[in-house]
Amino acid sequence: MAKNVGILAMDIYFPPTCIQQEALEAHDGASKGKYTIGLGQDCMAFCTELEDVISMSLTVVTSLLEKYGVDAKQIGRLEVGSETVIDKSKSIKTFLMQIFEKFGNTDIEGVDSTNACYGGTAALFNCVNWVESSSWDGRYGLVVCTDSAVYAEGPARPTGGAAAIAMLIGPDAPIAFESKLRGSHMSHAYDFYKPNLASEYPVVDGKLSQTCYLMALDSCYKHFCDKYEKVEGKQFYISDADYFVFHSPYNKLVQKSFARLLFNDFLRNPSSLAEGAKEKLHPFSTLSGEESYQNRDLEKASQQVAKPLYDEKVQPTTLIPKQVGNMYTASLYAAFASLIHNKKSTLAGNRVVLFSYGSGLTATIFSLRLRDCQHPFSLSNISTVMDIAGKLKSRHEFPPEKFVETMKLMEHRYGAKDIVTSKDSSLLLTGTYYLTEVDSMYRRFYAKKTSDSSITPSNNGSIANGHCK
Amino acid sequence: MAKNVGILAMDIYFPPTCIQQEALEAHDGASKGKYTIGLGQDCMAFCTELEDVISMSLTVVTSLLEKYGVDAKQIGRLEVGSETVIDKSKSIKTFLMQIFEKFGNTDIEGVDSTNACYGGTAALFNCVNWVESSSWDGRYGLVVCTDSAVYAEGPARPTGGAAAIAMLIGPDAPIAFESKLRGSHMSHAYDFYKPNLASEYPVVDGKLSQTCYLMALDSCYKHFCDKYEKVEGKQFYISDADYFVFHSPYNKLVQKSFARLLFNDFLRNPSSLAEGAKEKLHPFSTLSGEESYQNRDLEKASQQVAKPLYDEKVQPTTLIPKQVGNMYTASLYAAFASLIHNKKSTLAGNRVVLFSYGSGLTATIFSLRLRDCQHPFSLSNISTVMDIAGKLKSRHEFPPEKFVETMKLMEHRYGAKDIVTSKDSSLLLTGTYYLTEVDSMYRRFYAKKTSDSSITPSNNGSIANGHCK
Numbered sequence: 001m002a003k004n005v006g007i008l009a010m011d012i013y014f015p016p017t018c019i020q021q022e023a024l025e026a027h028d029g030a031s032k033g034k035y036t037i038g039l040g041q042d043c044m045a046f047c048t049e050l051e052d053v054i055s056m057s058l059t060v061v062t063s064l065l066e067k068y069g070v071d072a073k074q075i076g077r078l079e080v081g082s083e084t085v086i087d088k089s090k091s092i093k094t095f096l097m098q099i100f101e102k103f104g105n106t107d108i109e110g111v112d113s114t115n116a117c118y119g120g121t122a123a124l125f126n127c128v129n130w131v132e133s134s135s136w137d138g139r140y141g142l143v144v145c146t147d148s149a150v151y152a153e154g155p156a157r158p159t160g161g162a163a164a165i166a167m168l169i170g171p172d173a174p175i176a177f178e179s180k181l182r183g184s185h186m187s188h189a190y191d192f193y194k195p196n197l198a199s200e201y202p203v204v205d206g207k208l209s210q211t212c213y214l215m216a217l218d219s220c221y222k223h224f225c226d227k228y229e230k231v232e233g234k235q236f237y238i239s240d241a242d243y244f245v246f247h248s249p250y251n252k253l254v255q256k257s258f259a260r261l262l263f264n265d266f267l268r269n270p271s272s273l274a275e276g277a278k279e280k281l282h283p284f285s286t287l288s289g290e291e292s293y294q295n296r297d298l299e300k301a302s303q304q305v306a307k308p309l310y311d312e313k314v315q316p317t318t319l320i321p322k323q324v325g326n327m328y329t330a331s332l333y334a335a336f337a338s339l340i341h342n343k344k345s346t347l348a349g350n351r352v353v354l355f356s357y358g359s360g361l362t363a364t365i366f367s368l369r370l371r372d373c374q375h376p377f378s379l380s381n382i383s384t385v386m387d388i389a390g391k392l393k394s395r396h397e398f399p400p401e402k403f404v405e406t407m408k409l410m411e412h413r414y415g416a417k418d419i420v421t422s423k424d425s426s427l428l429l430t431g432t433y434y435l436t437e438v439d440s441m442y443r444r445f446y447a448k449k450t451s452d453s454s455i456t457p458s459n460n461g462s463i464a465n466g467h468c469k
Numbered sequence: 470m471a472k473n474v475g476i477l478a479m480d481i482y483f484p485p486t487c488i489q490q491e492a493l494e495a496h497d498g499a500s501k502g503k504y505t506i507g508l509g510q511d512c513m514a515f516c517t518e519l520e521d522v523i524s525m526s527l528t529v530v531t532s533l534l535e536k537y538g539v540d541a542k543q544i545g546r547l548e549v550g551s552e553t554v555i556d557k558s559k560s561i562k563t564f565l566m567q568i569f570e571k572f573g574n575t576d577i578e579g580v581d582s583t584n585a586c587y588g589g590t591a592a593l594f595n596c597v598n599w600v601e602s603s604s605w606d607g608r609y610g611l612v613v614c615t616d617s618a619v620y621a622e623g624p625a626r627p628t629g630g631a632a633a634i635a636m637l638i639g640p641d642a643p644i645a646f647e648s649k650l651r652g653s654h655m656s657h658a659y660d661f662y663k664p665n666l667a668s669e670y671p672v673v674d675g676k677l678s679q680t681c682y683l684m685a686l687d688s689c690y691k692h693f694c695d696k697y698e699k700v701e702g703k704q705f706y707i708s709d710a711d712y713f714v715f716h717s718p719y720n721k722l723v724q725k726s727f728a729r730l731l732f733n734d735f736l737r738n739p740s741s742l743a744e745g746a747k748e749k750l751h752p753f754s755t756l757s758g759e760e761s762y763q764n765r766d767l768e769k770a771s772q773q774v775a776k777p778l779y780d781e782k783v784q785p786t787t788l789i790p791k792q793v794g795n796m797y798t799a800s801l802y803a804a805f806a807s808l809i810h811n812k813k814s815t816l817a818g819n820r821v822v823l824f825s826y827g828s829g830l831t832a833t834i835f836s837l838r839l840r841d842c843q844h845p846f847s848l849s850n851i852s853t854v855m856d857i858a859g860k861l862k863s864r865h866e867f868p869p870e871k872f873v874e875t876m877k878l879m880e881h882r883y884g885a886k887d888i889v890t891s892k893d894s895s896l897l898l899t900g901t902y903y904l905t906e907v908d909s910m911y912r913r914f915y916a917k918k919t920s921d922s923s924i925t926p927s928n929n930g931s932i933a934n935g936h937c938k
Contacts, residue, residue, distance in 0.1 A: 001470055001603065088554040088663035089671060090829035091584035098657045106654045107692050111591040111831055115560035115580035122580040125604065126595045133598035134470065135648035179604035185575045188567045194557035195911035197884040198667040202558060203911060223576050360559035362580055415666040442664035442672060 005131045006173035006368065007124075008140070008377040011064040012337050012386050013056050014163040014324045016395045016427050018045045019403045024158055027400030035158040040251030044325035045162050045395070046150065048406055049413060049421045050434040053084040053146040054095045055446055056164035058433035061096055061144060062448075064166040067385045068376045072103040076139030077130050077169075079110030081120030081329040083194070083358075084147045086444075092146065095444075110141075116192060117247055118358025120145030120165070120329035125364075127169040128177050141169035147328030150407065152201045159250050161325025165333045174373035174382070178351070180231045181367040183223025185216045192359035200414040209359055210253060211293045216363035217257055217355055218289070221264050224353075224365040237265050237272045241367070242350035243313050243339055247332045247357040248321035254335075257355065258314045259302035263292075277305040316342040323392055332356050341388040345380040348372040396427050417442045425449050474600045475642035475837065476593075477609070477846040480533040481806050481855050482525050483632040483793045485864045485896055487514045488872045493627055496869030504627040509720030513794035514631050514864070515619065517875055518882060518890045519903040522553040522615040523564045524915055525633035527902035530565055530613060531917075533635040536854045537845045541572035545608030546599050546638075548579030550589030550798040552663070552827075553616045555913075561615065564913075579610075585661060586716055587827025589614030589634070589798035594833075596638040597646050610638035616797030619876065621670045628719050630794025634802045643842035643851070647820070649700045650836035652692025654685045661828035669883040678828055679722060680762045685832035686726055686824055687758070690733050693822075693834040706734050706741050710836070711819035712782050712808055716801045716826040717790035723804075726824065727783045728771035732761075746774040785811040792861055801825050810857040814849040817841040865896050886911045894918050 020043050021035040035041055047056075057080065065072060078100075080092045091112040100108055109130070113122040120143065127141035146164035151157045191209035194202045228236035238244070238261055246254045265272050266281045273281070284298040292298055303310075319338035321327075327334050332354060340347065347370040357363045375381050398406070413419060419438040428434060428449050437445040489512050490504040504510055516525075526549065534541060547569075549561045560581040569577055578599070582591040589612065596610035615633035620626045660678035663671045697705035707713070707730055715723045734741050735750045742750070753767040761767055772779075788807035790796075796803050801823060809816065816839040826832045844850050867875070882888060888907040897903060897918050906914040 005603075083558045085554070085557040085666065086664070087829075088557075088666065089552045089583075089585045090659075090662040090664075091831070094584065094655065094657050094829040094831060097655050101656050106656050106688060107652060108655050109591075109594065109653050109833070111582050111584035111587060111827075113580050114558075114583055115563065116558045118580060122578075125578065126598065129595065129598040129602035129604060132602040132604075133648065134474075134601055135594065135598060135646075135651060177604075179602065182604060183576060184578050186563065186566050186577050187570050187575050188563050190559075190910065190912050193559040193911070195555070195559075195884070195886070197554065197557060219575060358580075360556075360563040362560065362563060364578070415664070417664070441659065442662070443659050 002131050002136065002171035004173055004176040004371065005128050005171050006169070006177045007167045007175035008170045008173045009064060009068045009070075009168040010165065010333070010337060010340070010382050010386060011060050011067065012163060012165045012320070012334060012388070013060040013063065014045045014327070014391065015047050015051050015056070016429060017048050017398055018043050018324070018395050019398050019400060021158055023400050024403070028157070038252065039158060040255065040322065041158060041325060042322045044158065044160055046160060046403065046406065047148045047162050047410070048427075049409055050425060050428065052086060052435055053082055053148055053164065054086060054092055054444065055433040055435055056162070057092055057096055057144050057146045058099065058446060059431065060164040060166040061099055061142065062433070063431060064168060065099070068168065070140065070168065072100045073105045074140050075100060075105065075108055075142050076137050077109045077127055077141040078144070079123040079127060080112045080144045080146065081123040082112060082146050083114060083116050083119060083328050085194070092144070096144065115362045116358035116360050117328040117331060118356055118362040120333060121356035121364060124167065124169070128179070131169060131171060143167045143169060145329035145333055147330055149326045149328050150200055150410065151204070156204055156206060159326050161327045161331070163324055163327035163330040163334055165330045165337065167333065172373065174371050174377055174379050176369045176371055178367040178369050181224060181228055182364060183220045183227060184362070184364040185219035185223065186362045189359070189361045191361060198415060200411070212359065212361050213253065213357050214257065214260055214293055216357055216361055217260055218264060220355065220363050220365040221261055225268070235269065238262060238309060238313070240351070241313070241353040243317060243352045245317045245332060245335045245339060245352060245354045246314070247355060248318070248335050249326045249331070251318055251322050254314065254318065254321070255303055255310060256299060258310050259299070259306040262306045262309065263298070263302045273305075280305050320388065337386055337388065340379060340383050341386060344383045345372065345378065347379055394429065471600050471605065471640035473642055473645040473840065474597050474640050475638070475646045476636045476644035477639045477642045478533060478537045478539070478637040479634065479802070479806060479809070479851050479855060480529050480536060481632060481634045481789070481803060481857070482529040482532065483514045483796070483860065484516050484520050484525070485898060486517050486867055487512050487793070487864050488867050488869060490627055492869050493872070497626070507721065508627060509724065509791065510627060510794060511791045513627065513629055515629060515872065515875065516617045516631050516879070517896070518878055519894060519897065521555060521904055522551055522617055522633065523555060523561055523913065524902040524904055525631070526561055526565055526613050526615045527568065527915060528900065529633040529635040530568055530611065531902070532900060533637060534568070537637065539609065539637065541569045542574045543609050544569060544574065544577055544611050545606050546578045546596055546610040547613070548592040548596060549581045549613045549615065550592040551581060551615050552583060552585050552588060552797050554663070561613070565613065584831045585827035585829050586797040586800060587825055587831040589802060590825035590833060593636065593638070597648070600638060600640060612636045612638060614798035614802055616799055618795045618797050619669055619879065620673070625673055625675060628795050630796045630800070632793055632796035632799040632803055634799045634806065636802065641842065643840050643846055643848050645838045645840055647836040647838050650693060650697055651833060652689045652696060653831070653833040654688035654692065655831045658828070658830045660830060667884060669880070681828065681830050682722060682826050683726065683729055683762055685826055685830055686729055687733060689824065689832050689834040690730060694737070704738065707731060707778060707782070709820070710782070710822040712786060712821045714786045714801060714804045714808060714821060714823045715783070716824060717787070717804050718795045718800070720787055720791050723783065723787065723790070724772055724779060725768060727779050728768070728775040731775045731778065732767070732771045742774075749774050789857065806855055806857065809848060809852050810855060813852045814841065814847065816848055863898065
């Protein structure tokens with residue numbers, strides 16, 4: 001069986017168009033700090049009419065192959081995690097096949113995985129399992145997480161975001177799976193869902209969703225700790241991992257979640273905590289599970305106790321989620337990308353524990369072991385290729401009015417046909433794919449921005465419509 | 470690594486409500502034989518307002534666990550293949566978790582896989598890979614294929630159908646994967662897709678879809694033969710497999726497909742065919758690929774040549790697809806179930822080659838080796854449990870007017886909320902789950918028919934709405 005299977009390379013793309021949460025807060029008439037401190041968010045990326053989950057995936061996959069020098073023929077599996085439905089039957093993966101067909105490679109397994117923000121994790125597990133299975137043919141796997149998170153006007157709107165992440169999968173990886181250390185919790189819930197098929201917006205019960213998230217976290221952590229004990233012969237505590245990465249709908253929930261893990265450690269074994277911490281959490285030790293999710297004093301006390309550890313083990317993972325927003329399937333991996341951006345090759349030897357959550361609900365805690373590997377698949381090169389600082393710096397901030405106008409246009413565009421988009425791609429970086437047209441048969445056409453000229457002819461670099469060739 | 474991983478057990482469910490193709494043909498004013506001979510279809514199952522892809526999955530999973538005596542706690546992975554979207558974010562898998570939560574098992578990996586009729590195959594491959602991977606925890610996997618295929622009035626309407634299939638996955642299986650023998654073809658095409666999000670009906674180009682299907686078949690067969698030669702050190706011909714199972718949108722395409730494989734054998738090595746057959750195909754040996762898909766004379770000649778082999782190697786797989794219709798993700802496995810129903814334990818030692826196709830497009834040819842295994846996971850017990858003859862016999866034929874009326878009702882119901890369904894479940898068999906209500910928040914409630922009484926109280930056996938417990 002292939003060894004140290006995991007993530008060899010990563011790239012991330014998010015739209016260059018964004019809005020500051022402080023400006024949105026003021027525009028919405030929300031109390032000062034509601035989005036920035038209450039939610040813990042700084043900025044939010046969004047797609048204009050030129051971009052969607054397909055264009056973002058085309059951009060990030062093309063970029064990854066180019067920047068790591070991977071031949072399109074070396075890919076043997078490609079799968080996508082997404083909850084942004086443009087077509088209910090035709091997978092996003094088939095759109096991406098345009099990249100590979102050009103090189104004569106159509107023998108590529110995998111389709112799309114779906115369950116809210118968890119689809120990317122499912123795709124990643126599937127791809128790693130493929131490399132370890134007897135059906136592996138020696139080629140690389142490729143996992144893409146792509147989503148555009150938009151909400152109707154109201155309290156959930158500032159929790160949007162958009163991004164696509166591509167991850168190359170294979171053996172001997174700098175980001176290797178510790179596959180025996182994994183705990184899942186899956187159940188039937190209606191915390192966030194998309195039953196209104198004609199609308200891009202979800203039905204969301206914010207309070208229920210937060211409780212579901214924290215209950216799933218507790219349950220996954222319990223399973224994870226049980227498995228750790230079985231494999232390692234000792235108890236798992238927060239101190240056994242160097243970093244913790246959480247699916248991040250908004251940063252405040254990440255702060256609560258890490259505190260919740262600490263509270264779990266405390267309940268399991270109070271003496272795993274320092275004396276002062278123990279005292280602060282003691283009053284809450286007799287709360288029922290249900291009560292503990294609603295108790296504000298516990299929330300406050302546990303976050304206070306956890307703060308130094310949060311700064312050390314979680315804060316380095318929060319950059320992109322705070323700056324770009326909720327990217328659904330891409331959120332967890334954008335948080336992980338932030339860690340690589342911040343810590344680079346110092347991560348070699350570290351254990352990183354990740355919590356993936358998708359409403360509805362599906363959740364898993366799993367563990368990665370980071371390793372020193374050779375260029376181009378080294379942690380430092382991954383950081384260089386992703387160029388997160390550069391991408392964040394080159395963004396264009398929209399004033400709230402223009403953001404709201406864009407959201408209104410996108411509402412009308414969702415599911416529509418007979419559309420020709422703006423010819424002005426000036427805000428996009430060179431190499432970015434963008435939507436040019438949806439024809440009368442709902443067929444979608446994309447072009448690649450090939451120079452920095454603000455007006456690109458719509459046929460320049462266009463990907464032709466597929467005719468099953 | 471686990472050995473002989475594959476399908477340990479199967480069960481199938483299709484709605485008891487159906488329409489004879491002959492009656493539909495007459496009602497539609499189609500020429501006599503258009504549906505029965507032209508498409509090769511006998512009968513078509515459909516969901517009334519009481520059933521959907523979720524209820525059918527609940528029915529078939531519950532039935533499989535019961536009939537094979539599998540404890541709900543023994544399941545470690547559950548994944549669903551479907552292209553019938555009821556919710557764009559919340560997976561069908563999370564609805565099925567209700568079955569397992571009751572027994573305290575929430576640590577079950579897997580979500581939904583999507584690409585037209587191929588999602589079930591993707592789920593199956595993922596599940597088999599999981600058992601062979603280092604993340605396997607020793608428990609069973611469970612794969613569910615569930616779809617309801619409905620079309621707008623017009624030429625595609627008779628190609629509908631509905632079913633759900635459940636397959637238990639593990640090592641030492643009577644239906645084992647030959648995982649090295651696999652060829653895929655995936656590309657970007659608009660042959661059949663569902664871009665109109667508010668409608669249950671697809672956009673379909675019947676002629677293009679058939680060509681895409683046959684081109685994908687050719688390409689997969691080429692890859693499959695290449696891999697066979699690499700592994701076995703000799704060429705693969707039709708004679709190297711005992712049975713061929715095809716995704717079956719309608720039976721006529723299956724007849725064409727098998728003939729196409731034979732034509733491929735002929736092109737690769739004319740002397741692999743008998744003298745008479747060679748002569749009949751010779752005139753077509755210089756056709757270009759493109760021409761060969763449109764050539765009616767070739768179609769006729771190759772089907773004529775293939776007929777005796779078709780009767781031997783394909784006909785035993787056609788019962789359910791002809792009687793139930795296109796079941797999308799479940800179609801291929803319903804065809805395979807027909808083979809087990811017809812041939813039972815005589816299949817031990819046989820190689821069965823399957824072709825899975827999903828528009829958009831994704832396709833794979835793969836190989837199974839059938840084996841003599843112990844009860845309850847024996848081929849003969851699988852046949853007994855599925856009780857296909859019994860299920861076909863106990864159906865209720867609707868007259869065309871009542872079928873059309875049902876389709877109209879279902880059009881209005883698709884994506885709707887605030888619905889209470891009929892209390893009359895008399896047509897359903899005991900043990901069948903059915904939809905009772907969609908509330909004002911789009912939350913769906915199901916009940917299980919617990920006796921043969923025609924009126925069951927809506928709360929009897931009801932599955933409570935999930936509250937993330």
